[in-house]
Amino acid sequence: MPTVALLAAGRLLHFELGVAYEIFGNPPLEATNGWYDVLLCGPGPVQVGPFLVEPDHGLDGLVGADTVIVPACADVDDPPRPELVEAVRAAHEAGARVASLCTGAFLLGAAGLLDGRRATTHWAHAAELSARHPLAVVDPDVLYTDNGSVLTAAGKAAAVDLCLHLVHLDHGAAIANSVARRLVMPPHRPGGQAQFVSTPLQATGDHLLVDLLVWAQQRLDQPLSVTDLARRANTSPRNLGRQFRSVLGETPLQWLLTQRVRRAQELLEATDQSVEAVALATGMGTATTLRRQFKRIVGVPPDSYRRSFRSARPS
Incomplete structure (x- = not known):
């Protein structure tokens, strides 16, 4: 069982520590192959x-952990305590994957773990x-960065995204999405998305997108168009586009394509269906289209993704 060590030291913000404990400390029902041992x-x-x-453990519990989570500090003007810096550095040198949430990145920086790496x-x-x-290399615009053994997240909600990203890496998209559903969150977002959009989020319970997104996700195998989505939402395609851009920061077609690729990830992880069958099941039409869009969004072809996921998945 992999160990996740949560660093509880200094003055911390309770949201980020609580999020990490909630995600890594509570296995979903679908996690039949084991979960995490949280320290x-x-x-x-x-x-x-x-x-x-x-x-419940001293700082020596960081060394030997598979993953170390550094939550947000309450005041970035407080210099990181030397013993915390040394403990985080020692854990990384011992092979731990170290992730910071929000201002926890300042402790990683003091430990030298951000030198030459992208961070946020x-x-x-x-x-x-x-x-x-x-x-x-600080990027203020992204939700989180992943350098393999060093990861950083932006503020608050992005901490949830990074924790779900780690679950995705360890257990796959289906399990990560199950955790997201338990948190009443959308499926985890890629780290390259912007930290915020120009218009405040407006998808309250009666917003026209709330039911539409669920309806569309249940029909990803069908050839949906913007006109189909607008008709379902009882609005015009132009107004629908405005609503998507203001709430989600992307067009309806961009959102739909991302959902198809996320669904393809789940099928590649959980089934032995061919790439052609996955393309049909996700509304991509052909294996060529799936391969092109999958590589553009995920970074690797579907076949490579399936091999990498299965070779890295915990037994």
Whole structure:
């Protein structure tokens, strides 16, 4: 069973620590091949928002963990404590995958783990992170970055995205989406998406997109068009496009294509269907179209994705 060590030290923000514990500490019913052993590690009682938390392991619990999560610190002007810097560095040198949530990136930077790597943090603190750690390639616009053994997330909701991304890497898209459904979240978002869109999110319970997105996801094998989506939402294609851009930051066709590729990932992971059959089941039509769009969005062809996933999946 892989071990996830949550660093509980300094003054922390409770949201990010709570999110990590919720995701890695509660297996979904579909996770029949095991889940994570979660350790709460720190040198002593720690203030987490309004709560006082008592870690169940010392800092030495970080070394030997498969994954180390560094939650957000409450004040980036507080210099990281030397023992925390050393513990995170030692864990990484011992082979741990280290991920920061929001301003936890400042601790990774102090440990030298961001040097020469892409990194992000909450957009309000990105300039300061870059100034303190000029060897890091700080991108203030993305949700999270993945350098293999070092990962960083932007603020709040992006912490959920990064944690779901780690679950996806370890257990596949179907399990990650199951966790997202339990959290009443959409399927996990790719890290390259923008931290925010120009118009505030408006998809409340009565928003026209709420039912439409569910309806469309249940019909990904069908040849849906923008006209079909607009007719279902009882609106015009032009207004539908405006709603998609304001709420999701992309066009209806871009969203639909991404959902088809995500569904293809699930089928490649969970079934032995041919690429041609997966293309038909996801509405791509042909294997050529699936291969082209899959590689563009995921970064590798479907066949390579299936081989890599199955060789990396935990037994």
